[in-house]
Amino acid sequence: MTDSPTAGNGNPVAPSGTRTAADVVTPDLVARLTRGVAGSGRTVNHTPLTGEKLAELPESTPEDVAAAYERAREAQKAWAATPVRSRAAVLLRFHDLVLARQSEVLDLIQLETGKARLHAHEEVLAVAVAARHYGVKAPSYLRPKRHTGAIPTLTKVRELRHPRGVVGQIAPWNYPLELSVGDALPAFVAGNAVVMKPDTETALTALWAREQLIEAGLPADVWQVVIGEGPVVGPAVVEHADYVSFTGSTRTGRDVATRAAARLIGASLELGGKNALLVLEDADLDKAAEGAVRACFSSAGQLCISIERLFVHASVADAFLERFTARTRALKLGTGLAYGAGMGSLAGERQLETVTRHVEEAVAKGATVLTGGRARPDVGPYFFEPTVLDGVEPPMAVCAEETFGPVVSVYRFTDEDEAVERANATPYGLNSSVWTKDTRRGARVAARLRSGTVNVNEGYAPAYGSVQSPMGGMKDSGLGRRHGSEGILKYTEAQTVATQRLLPMAPSLGMDDSAYAALMSRSLRVMKALRLR
Template identity: 85%
Template sequence: MDATPGTNPLAPAPQGTRTVADVVTPELVAQLTKGVAGSGRTANHTPFTGEKLADLPESTPEDVGHAYEQARSAQAVWAQRPIRERAAVLLRFHDLVLERQAEVLDLIQLETGKARLHAHEEIQAVAVAARHYGRKAASYLKPKRHAGAMPTLTRVTELRHPRGVIGQIAPWNYPLELSVGDAIPAFVAGNAVVMKPDTETALTALWARDLLIEAGLPAEVFQVVIGDGPVVGPEVVRHADYVSFTGSTRTGREVAQGAAARLVGVSLELGGKNAMLVLQDADIEKAAAGAVRACFSSAGQLCISIERLYVHESIADAFVKRFAARTRAMRLGTSLAYGADMGSLVGERQLETVTRHVEEAVAKGAKVLAGGVARPDIGPYFYEPTILEGVEAPMAVCAEETFGPVVSVYRFKDEDEAVELANSTAYGLNSSVWTQDGRRGREVASRLRTGTVNVNEGYASAYGSVQSPMGGMKDSGLGRRHGSEGILKYTEAQTIAQQRVLPMAPALGMDDEKYAAFMSRSLRVMKALRLR
């Protein structure tokens, strides 16, 4: 536990033999960018080395408008197709993703710098979402009968109509799952999508578009625009019938303001400062292994990863010893193959934030238990998975989202204190509870103010349970993905009420006073009959 920065350098993982040139060929780039509106040129780069991956079309505001025109024309036809046909596209896409996963795993790694196993999490998430909405969309969207104002006399049906064209702004950290994974329910609900992926991870999103077209989605229904966020992003919002955004809380507020000005709906998954609680009766070995996954998957560049770790004081020493040992044993690498435990940060900005948070905390008295140093010997943006202790409120790492492989360990005396500490943040996206008592874990979980809580897992259990909603409370966002909410948000509800025999007005010779008395008696009877 007395490790200082650099005293336990992590071993690089074995390297693969494939190169950028082997994966990102001119033929592949030409295929993926076909049909992308863009009169300019831009480029993306790999965090592993900093070298350029591909030249890409750069969209202008006019290009965005043209993409929406094409999408609107195609959407009207797409929405008329039976839902079973739209759902069949998703199920074919599910199979294609699994069959051709090696292609996109290479792209995800090259564009994000993450380890291959962490890239495979995106394969899993997209396949599960495609299967779920491919099987359940018809049930979610079917017309529903409701009780009417007057029993038997009022027949009510709820219909669900597609909103039209969804404007989607996707982030760089999970370029497959947080692009096409969010678009899947929009498509099966009958919408078109105009997506702006992050430029640095655009190839992955374009690969997913190409595969969906192969699965049967009309090409015009899925438009991609590429360009600088402050230029292209507002244009995506300006034309959309509904906006789906995943990214920072600061940018999310701007997106929400733009959507509100046009009176269109918006869903936002934003930042987090997620907490993990290790209770007194937790299995220390399992909790330590789980903490490694929860804190350092995708180098901590995951909205739902853990950045605050609260451990009961009676087991804290034993837990930290095991957690730090597992962390120091992790292998970092750039291989396009399985074997590395963690990859790179995505770029200079993330490296600067991580470095600033760690160095400031140490300067103000925090202690490094593992990691704490950059690893330019492996790649320009590599940083060792880092554990801090002694973090206090004046330090930026205490409250600000780091979005990197850094976790702060705190000790608590009782569960009430732990819950209070975990909730003492403006964010409310995800949290984790570790205990050998399932009932106790669920009870503590219910007191945490986060959209998802995992018991004896860091984040994957809740996120992978796609029949249930996933999203944030407080400054972590609005709306939900997954489950019924994840598809119904892309629809407009319409109520059709048919009145039969008697009107909702005086009839059968009643004057106004007699009608009012009749309706009052009827309301009392309906309550007595326990009608809803």
């Protein structure tokens, strides 16, 4: 992994350092992490930083998946019987292990995804925050709740929360720590077991997280990992699950939802996005430009909530773009396992092909490249410069399709209503961003945007990091939410237990049917007058 100090007129290249993949992914590490993973065959994952082989991993069959569910179901019984505070304590110990050993997992994330180290660190932060939140709040989220009964004082009602059983989780490659264990933590603390299929190319990161969670006290069989091709292993994961958690493309999400619906089990789906950032005429342009770089190019744009569309007020567009393109052009590309690079690699050939196609087609149809626009094989096989396109119009693919790469299109608007309308004119609704010096105005605009999260004066991190609040997508961006109460209660079944005392819900004390009906009608009027819930 050796970088040249400069390369052409494009983005500069950060020093790479001396550590290599072989220094990190040793045979002992692979043997340790894959211990207990079901697999009748063998498969290989690679690093996008160089294209070289990282490790040989067990490859699971549908039969292996079924066996993993059997082990998980048996282990889940005892785990569900463990007091919730004891389960929560596992998450808090895991929190400490992740922070103490973060250099280990940062290396793995970089090697498996190709992202810059600072962007890999976002995953460490997100997982630690989720572990702390559910480690502290799970007992109150899951505590039995009292409700007003049908007849106050006579009807006693409690709402109980039971684990669903075994959750089937299909995790993506782009955030292999956060979108694997981060989504599994609330399922575990709610008393479930999990059978997870991580992406093969990023399985080592998920397996590292499993090792730490087991050390923190999770019974090993409660978290089963299966590895294999999505079309082979994915349907088997859904087939045996009591609930499904999926993060990935909208196309695959529809298939997962169909399979889950056929079995009458629930599913949460975080899917695609074509996220918009609005720069209003009163925005601080320097802060907006810096924030837009983070919003567009973190993890090389391979983030479901990253920005792909910039809507800039016409009166400040030139000034904003001057600042934004200068900062984009200054981003350092890098392959080193160290801090310093501003952007890393795309994940592989498929992503590089999509990004290249979107940019080349847009240019051929009249779009202008303000900066970037080309692959950088001099840095690594799948590097592509952070790219800003102007003059993008339908039917260019980049206008409406999710690129999932370091490419953003610029559009000018003249008033707030126009900006909101154009930002909402997409089948997706995952994340949005609004930049203005007037935060009250920003909040008003945010409420009009049809996306599950909106960030005012930042790109995505404040909403995502506020884990007490729900995060997820509207429209074609998915179903359900992670984080907060919704993020844990979705992994439970609600049960209402109502105990009737003293008098039955029927005529009694010598009343006939007519007298009982009259009494109950009067009682309802009284309860309304007393504003009883």
